[in-house]
Amino acid sequence: MAEPIRIVVTGAAGQIAYSLLYMIARGEVFGIDQPLILHLLDIPPMAGVLEGVVMELNDCALPLLREVIPTTDPNMGFKDVSAAFLVGAMPRKEGMERKDLLSANVKIFKVQGQALDKVAKKDVKVLVVGNPANTNAFVCANYAPSIPRENFSAMTRLDQNRATAQIALKLGVSVSNVSNIIIWGNHSSTQYPDADHGKFFIEETQKSVSRAINDESYLRGAFVETVQKRGASVIAARKMSSAMSAAKAACDHMHDWWNGTAPGQFVSMGVFSDGSYNSPKNVIFSFPVEINNKKWKIVEGLTLNDFAKSKLKLTGEELQEERNEALSVLDASASNL
Structure with a gap:
């Protein structure tokens, strides 16, 4: 077997991590032949819970899991890690505005960025899950x-x-027959779910999603709104934010980043914008990407109609506002030191 790699999960005592850690340790992300050392990072009040999580991971008797290191010290948590799942954040609660999250969370992610810079491997892959994810990243x-x-x-x-x-x-x-559905922009209610470039297989033939559905009012209305508001709908129903589905998505994201995408297929990732598709530069913007050798590349040349362009403009403006507000929070905290 290969040498173990070190993986950190922050917010490791939380509900998303409870599903995520098991998926990672089973080999669903980095491969069934890749041994792992898991770093579990959380805040000091959660240290006791972390010990319980360590017990459960040990009790799972997972063959790939060589060691579990619980810690409340970011410098220990990020030491020599090859991949980081930044899950820990101030949670969004029912009725809470996204802007309410910014003030607390930007300070958390500043500390984590500094620790990554200091002790992580320089080729570390960092996935931010904690909201507002784009601006935290x-x-x-x-x-x-x-x-x-x-x-x-x-x-x-x-x-x-x-x-x-x-x-x-x-x-x-089946969902396994559908591909190339795109999320543009922010992980928020301004995101634009785009099925215009989607494909699906039926009877071993690939077809266009939009042509098969043939219902513009649905694809621009109910479909978009359902996806945009799904997180809020889950919170309203569960009284807690998405956990199982978020953990699965984090595994999917890192799996494809680590292992690559299939030819002709692309996935959505929030990455630093280079201005593609008239998006604002210097924000983390979700694009369709193709991945090879652990490197992503924005899919070029997709045709966007005027409706799509208007949606991208709206979500881009929100990201600029969030970025500027986050920077103002950090500037204010720095001036108070």
Whole structure:
């Protein structure tokens, strides 16, 4: 077997991590032949819970899991890690505005960025799950200047999975037969779920999703709204935010980043914008990407109609506002030191 690699999960005592850690340790992300050392990072009040999580991981008797290191010290948590799942964040609660999350969370991700910069491997792959994910990833990357910016991403795979599932239900096919559904922009209610470039297989023939559905009012209305508001709908029903589905999406995201995408297929990732598709630069914006040798590349040349362009403009403006507000919070905290 290969040498073990070190993986860190923050917020490791939380509900998303409870599903995520088992999936990682089983080999669903990095491969069934890749031994792992798991670093579990959380805040000091959760240290006791972390010990319980360690017990459960040990009790699972997972062959790939060589060691579990619980810690409340970011420098120990991020030491020599090859991949980081940044799950821990101030949770969104029912009725809470996204802007309410910014003030607390940008400070958390500043500290984590500094620790990554100091002790993580320089080729570490960093996935931000904690919301607001795009802006948290932006902050984290900016405080880890020695790590390439393309090594930081925000999770919009949950939105892609939600959108793909809705399309599969509409078409009456398995989700495994549907591909290339895109999430543009922010992981928020301004995101644009786009099925115009989607494909699906039926009777071994590949077909266009939009042509098969042939219902523009649905694809621009109910479909978009359902995906945009799905997180809020889950909170309203469970009184807690998405956990099982978020953990699955984090695994999907990192699996494809680590192992690559199939030819002709692309996935959605929040990455630093280079201005593609008239998106604002210097924000973390969700694009369709293809991945090879652990490197993502924005899919080029997709045709966007005027409706799509208007949606991309709206979500891009929100990301700029979030970025500027986050920077103002950090500037204010720095001036108070």
